[in-house]
Amino acid sequence: MFSPADRDSVSDAIETAVEAGTATVEASLLTAAGEPTPYELTGRRLTDPHGEFVGIVGIGRDLSERKERKAELQFVHDLLDQTEQIADVGGWELEMETGEMFWTAHLFEMLGVDYEDAPPLDEALDVYVEEDRERVANAIETVVATGEPAKVEARYERPGGEIRWFGVQGEPGIEDGKVTRIRGAVQDITEHKQREAQLEQFASIVSHDLRNPLNVAEGRLELARQECDSEHLPRVAQAHERMSDLIADLLDLARGDGRVGVIERIDLGALAGECWDAVETGDATLVNDAESHFHADRSQLKQLLENLIRNAIEHGGDDVTITIGDQPGGFYVADDGPGIPPEDREQVFEPGYSTSTDGTGFGLSIIRQITEAHGWTVNIDTSADGGVRFEVTGVE
Numbered sequence: 001m002f003s004p005a006d007r008d009s010v011s012d013a014i015e016t017a018v019e020a021g022t023a024t025v026e027a028s029l030l031t032a033a034g035e036p037t038p039y040e041l042t043g044r045r046l047t048d049p050h051g052e053f054v055g056i057v058g059i060g061r062d063l064s065e066r067k068e069r070k071a072e073l074q075f076v077h078d079l080l081d082q083t084e085q086i087a088d089v090g091g092w093e094l095e096m097e098t099g100e101m102f103w104t105a106h107l108f109e110m111l112g113v114d115y116e117d118a119p120p121l122d123e124a125l126d127v128y129v130e131e132d133r134e135r136v137a138n139a140i141e142t143v144v145a146t147g148e149p150a151k152v153e154a155r156y157e158r159p160g161g162e163i164r165w166f167g168v169q170g171e172p173g174i175e176d177g178k179v180t181r182i183r184g185a186v187q188d189i190t191e192h193k194q195r196e197a198q199l200e201q202f203a204s205i206v207s208h209d210l211r212n213p214l215n216v217a218e219g220r221l222e223l224a225r226q227e228c229d230s231e232h233l234p235r236v237a238q239a240h241e242r243m244s245d246l247i248a249d250l251l252d253l254a255r256g257d258g259r260v261g262v263i264e265r266i267d268l269g270a271l272a273g274e275c276w277d278a279v280e281t282g283d284a285t286l287v288n289d290a291e292s293h294f295h296a297d298r299s300q301l302k303q304l305l306e307n308l309i310r311n312a313i314e315h316g317g318d319d320v321t322i323t324i325g326d327q328p329g330g331f332y333v334a335d336d337g338p339g340i341p342p343e344d345r346e347q348v349f350e351p352g353y354s355t356s357t358d359g360t361g362f363g364l365s366i367i368r369q370i371t372e373a374h375g376w377t378v379n380i381d382t383s384a385d386g387g388v389r390f391e392v393t394g395v396e
Contacts, residue, residue, distance in 0.1 A: 003028040003036050010041070017043040017056055029060075093183045094170075096144065107186055110166075112158040129155040129163065136168060143170045144179045153189065165193040214243055266301060268292050268331055272324045275305040282318035289325035294395050300370045307367050308333040308390055316387060323383075330376065330395040336385035345380040 006027035013025035022044045028036035043058035090107025094100075108114065111127060125133040132154035139152035151169045158164060170184035218240050225233055269290040276286045305324070312322045316337025323334045340348060349368045367390075371378040376394040383389040 003030060013041070014043060014056065017045050017058075018053060021045050089188075090186045091184070092186060093181060094140070095181050096179060110164075110186065110188055111156065112160075127156055128166075129157055131155075139168070140170065140182065143172050143182050147172050147174055147179055153193075164188055165190045210243075214240060263295050264298055266294055266296050266298060268294070268324075268326070271298070271302060272305055275302055275309060278302075279306050279309050279313075281309070281313060284313050284316075284318060285321040287321060287323040287325075289323060290331060292326040292331060292395075296374060296395075300373065304367050304370045304392075305333065307364070311364065312337060312388070320387075321385070327391060327393075330391065330393040332389055332391045334383035334385070334389035335387040336383065337387040339382055339386055339388045340380055348380070349378075 006025075009025055010027050013023040016023035022042070024040065024042045026038060026040050029039050030036055040061045041058060042060075043056045045053060046055045046057050048054050090110050091104040092107060093102040095102075125136055128136055135152055136154050139150040142148070142150045149169065149171045151167065153165060153167050156164050156166050165188070167187045167189040168184065170182045172179045173181035173183060221233065221236055221240065224230070269288055269292075272286075272288050272290050276288075309322060312320055312333070312335040316322075316335045321336045323332075325332055325334075349364050368378055371392055374395075376392050379391045379393070381389045381391060
């Protein structure tokens, strides 16, 4: 028995099948307990050898799981729309057995096509620029073959010819040891790719056009030292060293793309010890009270800790004491140096700002960039010894 709300549409479908030969309709069948179950019903007209109508034959397909998944995807879409920090994200799901594709409404908006107009599996890759289709296909094959998530970046041409960059990621759904579906998200990363290209160009200029004349100057300095012993030459060497530090920090800042790389479980205490060994610390002292473990990009976190250690030594002197420890929701790096006045604490994160003649002014900008990429927050306070205390929070 059909649900009362669907009986008219079923009757109309039967009439269409009689007149046109075939018809398909979605309707709810009532169980013995009166619970509606969604079905897709397809009917075909039957005729005798003389072409006379004798009846209708049809099949029904239970759509319960499909409806649940579409509702689940729509829920994800609605949730993403409410999350301001995740911009232009759409969801999708691929059924491996049937080849059916489910897209969230926002993904249709991103693609610039009508809702409920997703292509079948054999045409799904056609939404991407031809040169990038194989890369997306390989990512899907990797998910199916390995049962592991995969990410890929590809270009899409919107109606009208506009090219956009998408970051596509897929998570496998596994049943009985077999990947039966792939569910994922698509994020518009066009602005990021444009900024990345600009920064790569900038980094190339910094790396080659500035390093080359610096190398020449350093070579000439060595020749000058062989010919004479001037009191001015050590100052020239210091200037060269500072220029080299500036170039290194500019490259770090330019190549930091606002995204984390490989995430792994971090032992903060052990990593803090490694960072201490990697920095010229002079007579400074480390108090390592860190015991926490959390997930992060190890390379970026190492750079963050090393920059904070260097910052403490640059401003607190060679005999400064630096403490690295845990706090609720994160960790801190503190020292017993002169500290930072409250009115200057936000300004120190600006690129190029430094109160030390030895600093480049980019170290703390890189720290903020790294924390923001992880979704963390960095703040400055006064340490227990009257120095500065950098607090990183939001760490899970």
